[in-house]
Amino acid sequence: MSVFDGLKFRKVSSPIHNLDPRVKFVYVICIFVAAILFRDILPMIVLFVMQLPFVFLARVQRQWLRSLRGAAFLASFIFIINIVTTYFTKSYTLPVADVENAVAMTMRFVVLVESFSVFFLTTSPDHLGLALETSRVPYEFAFAFTTAVRFVPVLAEEAQTIMDAQKARGLELEKGGLMKRIRNYIPILIPLIVSAIRRSLELAEAMESRAWGACKKRTNLFALRLRRGDYVLIALTIIVLVVAIYTYLFLSIPTIASLIGIV
């Protein structure tokens, strides 16, 4: 279940994981906005490099590389299409500026996608639920979100078990046309849905027996508090925002071509 690695609730302790998720989210939004503002290659490289310390401090390189691989597939697609259309619209020539523009668009896509990826890789789902709750999202939604995330690996395992059980009884899943295959999945889907309803009934009983929603104001054992690292990140966020807006308004960004003197 490698896809659901990010959904596992485990206690990971790293300088980044311990940061307040709200502050981290604001920082990610700020990187996102900066990436939307610019369309040149230089700021994209800067924004990309800025994400690296986070990845290495949180020791999530492996997961990060995997998400990067997914983004790289789409990014290469974007790059090729951009190059091809330029080639045909500019009457079969490839000006350096246009190639650079294509690279910048691709980098921009990667930076935009990875900014959120880094946030979700370094924030555990329970922290996320806590953050939702403290930022005035109705508790029902925060609860449904955390519980759903928590149950994904359980239900994925159950789906696999039911599939194996039905296969052992002679159900053939990899045979026939599309309609036949869909019909074959009904004996899997019905037990899965019924067991999901049963599970939800158990969950509802557990909730009610613990007086879920009895008092309007809930308290938490672990409250989110801003620590020293969070203030550093807040300062960093403000610096990034100010520099990005200043650069956007008052400076003209040199292209790589003009820097190394091709043009």
Add this chain to the structure above:
Amino acid sequence: MKTTYTSEFKNPTSFRNPKVLAEIAIFTALATALSTIVIYVMPQGGSITLASMVPILWLSLRRGPLVGVVTGAIYGVVQFMLLPYAIDPIQVLLDYPLAFAVLGLAGFFQKWPVVGTAVGIGLRFVMHFLAGAIYWAPIYAPGIDPIIYSSVYNGSYLLPELAVSGFILFLLQKTKVLKAYL
């Protein structure tokens, strides 16, 4: 401590009812789990998942549109968490929470599940179509007409999903699982 055990907690269509809330959470998880199981690999390389939209459509047919919309929105957020393709704030809204929240509107057609499925997935197509035409087409396919690009791309995987989900919901309705343990 004064308890506030109101009628809302007994109402079978309110998401404040613990029973309904538990179903929302479990079915969001089920949809996420199903979205990784591939039924059929299409000739051109696309794949049809084991009807990952069925749990959401099913819950909205069972509990009404409001619960369906809430479930869809939460499912969208979980999907965003797994695969955050973000290129613009509005695009994120259209492609994730909104696209899945509109699936819940199938709950208006509780008597005709197949019509509800078609409406829900049709509206999801509209959301992805808007996001595709406005935000994805300019960076993905600068040379192609954004309307054609977006409708072809989104239609290519939503039409088979519609067929699968409609067929499965039709069969589920016949087996009366739709209203089990209500």
